[in-house]
Amino acid sequence: MKNVISVVVFFLVMGFSAVGFSAQGKVTGGNSFETPGWFKDSFLDIQEDVAEAKEEGKKIMLFFHLNNCPYCKAMLDENFFKGSNKKTIQDNFSVIQINIKGDRQISLNKNDEISEQQLATQLKVLYTPTVLFMDQNGKVIFRMNGYRDPTAFANLLDYVITDNYQKMSLSLYTQNKHQKNKKSYKFLKHSAFKTKYDLKGYKKPVAIMFEDKDCTGCADFHQSILSNKEVAKEMNALLYIRLDAYSDKKINWFDGTKISPQDLVNKYKLSYRPGVILFDEGKEVSRVDGKLYSYHFKEALRYISGRYYQKYATYHTYLKDRSAEILKQGINIDLSK
Template structure:
């Protein structure tokens, strides 16, 4: 099996300690619960959390079920609610195509899953491999997950994703193909590749077999504003540079026809590998260990703490003891703060 922590596919966030410091007027009094709670829109559906019934109810109205997994103190959840869902056209698209139900990935409410079993919100989130928040799962009428957005998609990409899934285009083309067809957001139009990084043609099976260092693969494209931000800001920071030097690094253009050999010995075009890997968002960072296979990947929009945190997670081998990235990042944030280091989660 390739994955120690299964990746997820339609990609566009992370952890209990994510919330920026709140003002005194926003901070809850001692004894209250849910610090960092962001009120969802009133049009989200309140249900008994029987997933089978929710799917049937949505289908009866010609819509699909979207489950929004969140956690308190998640700044990316806040951006989804306050930025994306504050725009009327996004609200209209979402309500046209989906019934939206929210689930706390650490919650204790009772959920009836697709097998008819009664489990907690936390157990249900774990069973569908939620690693980031927000995570959005979209179900078809038969109960299959047809699309998945891991993390935060900025408004432009989110609109396109809603159309792609709502119009049921997943069998016609990949999301990157659809995104390219309808038009991407403004960006530099160039790939950010360093001289010391590998680019196709390469044989990553030889790299994996000949190294004891983790492999980091960047899946990117030219027209990608998030790639621009990652490479011109986050990865040029001193702490990021030190972490990058501990990886073997390969860069893959998701549209390239150049041939490569994957870590598992399969030879194909770069664009075919991106499709085979279900790359839905750029940049996607895939972390592969020589012994453990694919450990984890980042999909969606992340700032410095989260990018560096995932690199630490892989380099330290912490994933072997703590399979839940959220808990690892939570502990890491507290550790840094105990050392007197400010943790600005959106810096």
């Protein structure tokens, strides 16, 4: 199997416009936004920023974004401009915004100055938004890929603020924290979910989706994304399995070993719910560990089910050509739902 990549590149906003295509399909749903005025007015000397944050008893939060990214706008609107998370962030973090396509110069240390774009590449920032949390010594202690709703983000903030990242995974922390929570997510059904849990020797494309009873975005994901007919079509094009991330019931894995969903979450370090890991020939090819709207999600599935990853080294390059193909047919692309 050639050109297998470890993660999907979700820049989430196509790097082209519809102008110039003969049949005028249009791309809509990209949203312009501004970052809050209270973000740190940094000279982008990270060592100095870390030292200043330490004096204030805070950690560093690097917020990576991209122009017109609808997921970035939603994340900022719901968590940084308003809501209870805003004060929590202001009290505990020094926030520095970084544009993954930007050209501002950033100094990580005295002998190293690179552009925002180069930093994003160096840190393997593949999603927008991406949030990197740094401790008071400048060490990256946790990475959040993609959008989180306010409840999930509040849980993550508490996990970092209380230093529980030193003791356990976010998944285990969430499970322990909500043990007595009577209001839990009730697992929803879908016609595309398969019940095949014996994956030993299975060589075809597989999507494994992880949910749990504490998932705050799972119900909405079913209602707004999985209910989409085009998404359902792509789900049926491969083996689509849904697992309970908290379950300790073992299943037969691709290599013949027995492993529980709970252990799989830890093995693959999946912190997002509903997270989806995409496999082919028994190996991970890509994953969805941040919120995606229908268009990006269905194309992420098609990228694997059609084995386009063998032609395109990254999802981003695949998506650019795929979107151009759709636009040429006069079909509009909405990035926002």
